[in-house]
Amino acid sequence: MIECVVNISEGSNYKILSDLARVTNRSLLDLHFDPYHNRSVLSLAGHHLIDDLKELSRYCLEHLDLSSHHGVHPRLGIIDVAPFIPKLQSTFEEAEELRQRFAEFLDSEIGVPSFYYGDERSLPYVRKHAFQDLSPDFGPSRPHPTLGASCLGVRPPMIAYNLTLDADIESVRRLAATIRSSDVRALAFKVGEFVQLSTNLINPSNYGPMDLYFDIRKAFKVIRGELVGIIDEEYLAKIPPKYRPTLDIFTEDTVQSRLKHGYESPLL
Numbered sequence: 081m082i083e084c085v086v087n088i089s090e091g092s093n094y095k096i097l098s099d100l101a102r103v104t105n106r107s108l109l110d111l112h113f114d115p116y117h118n119r120s121v122l123s124l125a126g127h128h129l130i131d132d133l134k135e136l137s138r139y140c141l142e143h144l145d146l147s148s149h150h151g152v153h154p155r156l157g158i159i160d161v162a163p164f165i166p167k168l169q170s171t172f173e174e175a176e177e178l179r180q181r182f183a184e185f186l187d188s189e190i191g192v193p194s195f196y197y198g199d200e201r202s203l204p205y206v207r208k209h210a211f212q213d214l215s216p217d218f219g220p221s222r223p224h225p226t227l228g229a230s231c232l233g234v235r236p237p238m239i240a241y242n243l244t245l246d247a248d249i250e251s252v253r254r255l256a257a258t259i260r261s262s263d264v265r266a267l268a269f270k271v272g273e274f275v276q277l278s279t280n281l282i283n284p285s286n287y288g289p290m291d292l293y294f295d296i297r298k299a300f301k302v303i304r305g306e307l308v309g310i311i312d313e314e315y316l317a318k319i320p321p322k323y324r325p326t327l328d329i330f331t332e333d334t335v336q337s338r339l340k341h342g343y344e345s346p347l348l
Contacts, residue, residue: 081168082175083125085309087161089149091119096143101345103139107132109338110310111345116271118151123309133182141190146228152269156210157228163235175234183218183232192227193219198234206231239281239315240308241289244274246301252277263287274303284315289327304328310335
């Protein structure tokens, strides 16, 4: 099974979000959205993955426009990031094949250029160098007029986990710079009256959400934790049950639970 975690540059329009859930419903395992980031994250998997990605892309072409987008999260496009992740005995070769098929579709039917990341380069590198000294790996040499460009990855599982802190933005920016490593990517964002430490935990076997939460709590007041998307059972198992309510991560948030019991978006 290949999972694709699609990041869409829209997180505040409930009608559009419910439509995104509807057009991907056969593959949808989770939908997370945030109005401050103005971003949604759809976790997709299953036999209909490519077909649902195509329907999602066609919908975005018809209804979304990057030129009118506002949000705190950096982005290159509307279909901004789509990593393909091998799960349950699937291989990286299978993930690469699906990425290639999606890139070919974005080029031939919609005209969106794609930048690859993973073994090729990191996602932060793509964001910094795209259309400067880095050309797209697939598709036209210029951004699409309304959809921009897409970053298509092949990578191992990681965990996107955010902490809302009672702190000022400059302190959290310094914190984010301090904790960045081969295991952690971090950014700081102002979200309402608080500040969010937004992280990608790249090697969750080495450093997971509980490690992050309790490390940060030593120096800052943590208002809440937030899992973006879903988590694999093996990483949830590293969190003792007594700490899961504190981190706001539970069994029903696992990939395996969603595959077994299904998922119905609250927006449907």
